Amino acid sequence: MRRPGLDGSCWPGPVTEEVLRAALLPPDEARAAWTRVRGDIDLRDDAMADRSRLLPLVLHTIGAEAxxxxxxxxxxxxxxxxRDNTLHLHHAPSWLxxxxxxxxxxxxxxxLPLALHAYPDLGRRPMSDVDVLVPxxxxxxxxxxxxxxxxxxxxxNPLPRSWRARHSVPLVHPEGGHIDLHHVPGVPFMGRTEGRASVPEIWAGQRPSELVGRAIALPAPEDLLLNVIVHGVTSIPGWSSRWVADAVVLLRTQSVxxxxxxxxxxxxxxxxxxxxALRYLVDEFDAPVPADALWALWAAVASAGDxxxxDLLTGPADDGPMGIGAIRRARWVRLRTxxxxxxxxxxxPRFTADLLRVDRTRHVPAAVVRRGRRWAGSRLTPSRTSP
Structure with missing residues (x-):
């Protein structure tokens, strides 16, 4: 939804915002927020899927009694x-x-960097996979x-043959393990290269760390914050409320x-x-963002094209002919930008092949014909109604 004074239409609705308050505000205010919102949510409802990821943090903030x-x-x-995050750590050697x-x-x-170094414990930040960056x-x-x-x-989709149109690929192991392997943090970061190395600044600012007894790099807090915000606000097929918790917890625990x-x-x-995003975090959750940084960002010129x-990236995900709707258009816009x-x-060609889930670009024309026939057939076939 839209909010006065903020760009885009990707901001949490009233119910989600109350759950976020219950997770992130001081305990007394968090308990009051949970009391207000509890009657509006059903913890067993599928619609709670995104908000349910916040509940371990809500419990930490308000306490079991509340x-x-x-x-x-x-x-x-x-x-x-x-348990799931411990398994992610257990499986880390198989990819590391x-x-x-x-x-x-x-x-x-x-x-994973947030769960290990920013959240109160490993179970307060649920994860479905581990995001891994390589040069x-x-x-x-x-x-x-x-x-x-x-x-x-x-x-x-098949494994990419070209990385011009892809920023990452999900990989799984038959014996356990799920990673998202990136060569850039996200599509908006694909275009800036120096000597073929994308986003060299994130590698220049890396912090040494350790994972299951092995050396590994972490992004600098400001690079991690930038990634959390941009991915959360502009991700496809839409935004997730989890980025708000990630950003606030990071800002409260790391020096940016x-x-x-x-x-x-x-x-x-x-x-x-x-x-x-930073303006929203300051206004709603009293995030520690210096005024000078906000002034510098709001003084920066944003083009009409930007x-x-x-607006397209954060707008509703309608569908169009042959399934090429707003989500697919947004992918193209992000790549072109x-x-x-x-x-x-x-x-x-590679972008289209990935979109149509074919292995080689020469298979694109046949895939377009098949998709067009299915789309036309679905429009021509009369819908059946129950008696």
Whole structure:
């Protein structure tokens, strides 16, 4: 939904916002927010899927007594998240060892660095996979190393043959493990390269760390914050309320280089989502963002094209002919914005092949014909109604 004074239409609705308040405000205010919202939600409803990921943090904030009859459910969700995240750590050597043995640099993104170093404990930040970043020149070799070690593509699409139109690929292992392997943090960051290395600033600012006894890199707090905001606000097929919790928890626990964040937001043309997101976090959750940083972001010039693209990315996901609706158009807009019109034209065949889920670009015409026939048939076939 839209909010006065903020760009885009990706902001949490009233019910989700109350759940976020219950997770992020001081305990007394959080308990009051939970009391207000509890009558409006059903913890068993499928519509709670996104909000339910916040419930382990809600329990930590308001306490079991205030949770009342919901405490057992919240504790179960906390235990399940702790179990799943522990399994992510258990499976980490199966992807980390092949990459390190192949001399591929590895950095963690998004959820796992936050769960390990920002949240109160490993179970307060549920994760479905582990986001892993490798340098752009090494992405094809990294995929090959993992495939040879038993990893397979985790989606219906074939493994990419070109990375012009892809920023990541999901991989799963038959014996357990699920990662999203990136060569850039997200599509908006694809276009900036130096010597073939995309987003060199994130590698330049890396922080050394350790994962299951192995050396690994973490992004600097400002790079992690930028990634959390941009991914959360502009992700496809829509936004997730979890980015709000991630950003607030990170801001409260990590020291951010604000000049560097502002510089990177300008460089990657993501000023609109970043400044609106930070303004929202300050207004609603009293996030510790310095006024100078907000002023610098709101003083930055955003072109009319940037505004149109941001509105499209955060707008409703309607569908169009042959299934090429707003979600697919948004993918194209993000790619074109990131790599520029010329490189986007070169990437069109691979982009279309990925969109239509075919292995080779020469299969695109036949796939278009099949998709067109199915779409036309669905429009011509009269719908059946129950007597």
């Amino acid at each position: 949770a009342g009859d919901d405490a057992p459910t919240m504790k179960r969700l906390h235990r399940e998240a702790f 060892d092949p990459l390190q043995q192949g001399r591929v640099a590895v950095m963690l993104l998004k959820g 752009s020149p090494d992405i094809a070799r990294a995929v090959d190393l993992l495939v040879r070690d038993g990893w397979v593509c985790g989606e219906a 280089d604000w000049d560097r964040l502002v510089e990177h937001a300008r460089r990657h043309r993501v000023v609109l989502p970043v400044r609106s 505004r149109r693209r941001f 990131a790599v520029g019109p010329g490189r986007a034209v070169l990437a069109t």
